[in-house]
Amino acid sequence: xxxxxxxxxxxxxxxxxxxxxxxxxxxxxxxxxxxxxxxxxxxxxxxxxxxxxxxxxxxxxxxxxxxxxxxxxxxxxxxxxxxxxxxxxxxxxxxxxxxxxxxxxxxxxxxxxxxxxxxxxxxxxxxxxxxxxxxxxxxxxxxxxxxxxxxxxxxxxxxxxxxxxxxxx
Numbered sequence: 400x401x402x403x404x405x406x407x408x409x410x411x412x413x414x415x416x417x418x419x420x421x422x423x424x425x426x427x428x429x430x431x432x433x434x435x436x437x438x439x440x441x442x443x444x445x446x447x448x449x450x451x452x453x454x455x456x457x458x459x460x461x462x463x464x465x466x467x468x469x470x471x472x473x474x475x476x477x478x479x480x481x482x483x484x485x486x487x488x489x490x491x492x493x494x495x496x497x498x499x500x501x502x503x504x505x506x507x508x509x510x511x512x513x514x515x516x517x518x519x520x521x522x523x524x525x526x527x528x529x530x531x532x533x534x535x536x537x538x539x540x541x542x543x544x545x546x547x548x549x550x551x552x553x554x555x556x557x558x559x560x561x562x563x564x565x566x567x568x
Contacts, residue, residue: 400556402433406534407548408457413439415550417463423560429467435485436460441544445491447503453493455503457544461487461510477518481530485510491543508546511535516552526556 402417416438421431437459445455465483472478491503514532521527530552536545 401554402435402552403554404435404550404552406550408437408441408459408546409443409544411439411441413437413441419463419465421465427469427472429465431465433463433465433483434460435463443543445493445503445543447493450493450495455491455493457489457491459487459489459508459546461485461508463512475520475526477520477526479516479518479530480513481516481532482511482513485512485534489544489546504543507538509537510546511537512550514550514552518556520558524558524562526558527554528556529553 400419402415402419404415404417406413406415415435417433417435419431419433421429421433423429437457441457442454444452447453447455463483463485465481467479467481469477469479485508487508488505489508490505492500493503495501512532512534514530516528516530518526518528532550532552534546534548534550536547
């Protein structure tokens with residue numbers, strides 16, 4: 400599935416995008432792995448030794464093992480508790496006077512992201528979902544950015560399991 404999340408990094412609204420693959424059991428329990436990356440450019444002026452003030456950009460990407468449990472399923476409605484870990488890296492980069500990209504700082508990130516989503520299925524194979532949660536940075540990133548923040552989730556879901564079962568018939 401495609402995963403779209405909004406959040407905040409150093410008090411700026413950002414968008415995160417991800418792709419996940421996994422398995423589902425009994426229509427309630429899902430688990431798998433994915434990859435999430437920062438889609439919104441986060442730029443700041445920083446003083447770099449030997450360069451003076453330069454525009455730096457935050458880059459962030461991480462592998463996301465996840466589990467989800469649907470604790471409420473009635474009619475078209477479903478409420479789930481997704482939890483994912485983020486294991487990856489972040490860096491600050493800038494362009495030097497020759498136009499080459501240079502890395503100012505790099506760090507390992509380990510994130511914990513519990514949340515809750517509400518989904519409404521409006522067609523046989525489609526649903527819309529909204530959710531909220533919190534991203535907790537367990538490594539206290541050393542790239543001068545604050546990653547611990549609330550998250551919000553939104554998107555359209557394609558129910559590939561139902562589609563696959565109907566195509567097989």
